[in-house]
Amino acid sequence: MLGSLGAAAVLLALFLLVERRHPAPLLPPRLWSEGLVAPANLVMTLLGAVWVGLFFFLPLYQQQVLGAGPLETGLSQLPLAAANMLGSWFAPRLARRFGPHVTLAAGLLTQAAGLLWLSRITADGSYPADLLGPILVIGLGLGTAFVQLTGAAVTGVRPTDSGLASGLVNTTRQIGGAVGLAVLGTLAAPRTAAAHHHSPAAALTEGYRLAFPFSAAVLAVGAALTPLLSRRLAAQPHTERRSRRSVCRAVYRRSNHRSP
Structure with missing residues (x-):
């Protein structure tokens, strides 16, 4: 490694x-010095680190601990996807009322709360009692945060650079996911090995339980960084922000109709 x-x-x-x-x-x-590119990509890297880890550990827990099959595991993710779409739909409306950066922080903290809830899983748990509630909360937070970050990543850039900025934020999400999964796996494996005196299911659960609160802490750091976006935006000349407002609106509309 x-x-x-x-x-x-x-x-x-x-x-x-x-x-x-x-x-x-x-x-x-x-490009890194324009608009909100640098802080938005930093927060997206943290979100990507948690995002990929969630969709790695959650299915493993369902299949290796709860004994669910691949089809059952896949279908059980549909409520998360529905909550994700609902969060994406609400995100622009919340941003207009409370401000984009407050909405972003709320989305990240909502997802963190769901991950902390997931850290209570047990080896003899069940999907309705232990997973359904947390994944609905996570889906709402994920959809809200993703839309806000996608819009923020192109806020303040030149119109000719909007496509480049949009591609960059997707790249940082994938990089964050790769690094985050490696870190979370490195943390979970020793915890599972240390629980060897328990049953295999209980030992695996111990490792997964550690990954979820660590992911929540990463999102809390991301939420703490959101003031950087508002300060960076406030530092831009008013005329520059106004001239690029149409680009931001277009990105928000596209994001509202696209599931991450």
Whole structure:
């Protein structure tokens, strides 16, 4: 694992070096200083780290501990998807009433609350009693936060860079997911190994129980960073924000009709 991380760091350094010297870079360095690109991508990285981990550990718990089959496990995620779509639908409406950054923080903290609820799972639990409530809460928070971050990631950028900024925020989400899953798996495995004196199901549950509150803590950090978005936006000239408002509205509309 350390070797892979070292190789990734070297490749990233080479990429940045080439980008800085190329006359038409794929990712212009100036983009990071425009609008809300830098803080929005930072928070999206944290959200992606939790997002992928959730959809890795939750099905494992259902199949390896509760004994659910693949089809049953897949169908049981439909309430989460429905709550996700509902959160996406509510997000722009909440943002108009309470402000986009307050809405983003609320979405992240709602998802964190659902993950803390999931940390109460047991080896002899059940889907209706132990999973349905938490995943509905997580879905609402996830949908709300995703829409707000997608819109924030293109707020304040030049109209010609809106596609690049949109692609960048999806890339950081995937990078965060890869790193987050590696970290969560590294944390869960020793906890499972330490519980070897329990039954296999109980030992696995111990590892999964650790991953969920750690994920909640990551989202709490993301919520604490949301003031960076409001301060960055307030620092922009009013005329610049007004000239780019139409781009932001278009992104919010697209996000409202797209499930993450």
